[in-house]
Amino acid sequence: MLSIEEKALIDKEIAKVPIRKGASLKALMVIQNNHGYISDDHLRAVADYLGMSSTELDSIATFYNLIYRKPVGRHVIRICDSVSCWIMGYENIAKKICEHLEISLGQTTKDNEFTLLPAQCLGTCDHAPALMIGDELYRDLDADMAIEIISNYKTAPEAQSSSSRDQRCSAP
Numbered sequence: 457m458l459s460i461e462e463k464a465l466i467d468k469e470i471a472k473v474p475i476r477k478g479a480s481l482k483a484l485m486v487i488q489n490n491h492g493y494i495s496d497d498h499l500r501a502v503a504d505y506l507g508m509s510s511t512e513l514d515s516i517a518t519f520y521n522l523i524y525r526k527p528v529g530r531h532v533i534r535i536c537d538s539v540s541c542w543i544m545g546y547e548n549i550a551k552k553i554c555e556h557l558e559i560s561l562g563q564t565t566k567d568n569e570f571t572l573l574p575a576q577c578l579g580t581c582d583h584a585p586a587l588m589i590g591d592e593l594y595r596d597l598d599a600d601m602a603i604e605i606i607s608n609y610k611t612a613p614e615a616q617s618s619s620s621r622d623q624r625c626s627a628p
Contacts, residue, residue, distance in 0.1 A: 457501035540581035552599035
């Protein structure tokens, strides 16, 4: 089930660690980068390749919130629901995003463009509220700004407007 290219990438990660199992997270990322998520079949194939049980690998996959065990949209929005973000208006922002995308937290839009997930912490409490889309972190948000940022991804996924860019920073 693993392609030759996937095996080669996983082998590079195995070479960096003292035991094969030590490459498990990187191996999962290789598969996810190619397929968007980790299916049960892929999980079994990676576990076999690394010499571990599927249960053992699944416990690693489900521990990390950046590994997806079910299909997600093209853009994954992770909205911080930490105490700092709650105090600074998380609820209103989450409500507006849900209304705008016509989904609830944990769901994917009908066009598979966006998945909206809560995040326990994005590590930017001094600039709450915050959200991430892919690897891009947006801070000091209000509901209108969040909708504008998301709309820019829908209309032009690679190009952000200057007003959105002002709120963007490198991921923590």
